[in-house]
Amino acid sequence: MTNHSAMIPLQIAAIKSNLPAYTLAWQINHVFQMDLALSLDWQKITPSNEISHHLHYFCNFEDVELNWHLIANKGSKSFFLKTKPNFDYFFICSGEDLFSYFNRALEDLKKAPKVEHIFDFDLSIIKNPDFIYQNIKKNKEFINDLHV
Numbered sequence: 001m002t003n004h005s006a007m008i009p010l011q012i013a014a015i016k017s018n019l020p021a022y023t024l025a026w027q028i029n030h031v032f033q034m035d036l037a038l039s040l041d042w043q044k045i046t047p048s049n050e051i052s053h054h055l056h057y058f059c060n061f062e063d064v065e066l067n068w069h070l071i072a073n074k075g076s077k078s079f080f081l082k083t084k085p086n087f088d089y090f091f092i093c094s095g096e097d098l099f100s101y102f103n104r105a106l107e108d109l110k111k112a113p114k115v116e117h118i119f120d121f122d123l124s125i126i127k128n129p130d131f132i133y134q135n136i137k138k139n140k141e142f143i144n145d146l147h148v
Contacts, residue, residue: 010094010132011102012121014087019114021072024089025057027115031108034068035059042071042135044080052077058139066095067136068105081126090121094136 017024025036039058043051052075059068069092073080080090091109093102110118123129 009096010092010123010136011097012093012123013091013102013106014084014119014121015089015091015109015115016086016117016119017088017115021055021057021070021089024115025070027112028070028091028105028109029059031112032105034105036068036070040139042069042075042080042139044075044078044131046078050077052080054080056135056139061101064095064097064099064101066093066097066101067139068093069136069139087119091118092132092136 015024019027022038025038028034029036036057036059039056041053042056043053046052054075055072057070060066061068069090071080071090071092073084073087073089079085081087091106093105106118109115123132126132
């Protein structure tokens with residue numbers, strides 16, 4: 001297994017909320033002055049070799065080189081993290097968060113209505129997080145292509 005943590009620092013929170021993804025993205029945008037927007041679906045290969053598509057909202061903080069992702073856990077064919085079906089969404093910050101934006105965003109989001117719970121999430125409990133890193137890389141390449 002590759003040590004991805006040296007390549008892309010990640011912080012993840014799991015969110016329990018019955019809000020639709022677009023409403024949760026709006027709430028995050030509202031409480032943290034972010035600009036999450038619908039982006040490429042994230043994909044995961046299921047054990048039966050099918051592709052499961054998961055709603056994905058994305059925002060980039062260019063000045064501090066942080067990328068934000070809101071991912072729906074339940075996809076078209078499976079859960080993004082099948083061992084964590086009780087979580088509705090994953091909120092991911094990739095990049096070196098020198099100014100603790102991630103923790104500040106979580107604190108603000110905890111005050112938002114209809115967000116039931118936000119859980120700290122330790123990436124080390126995922127046996128093979130390669131699909132997360134592949135999706136981040138794919139999204140970064142797509143964004144870079146848009147700016148060419």
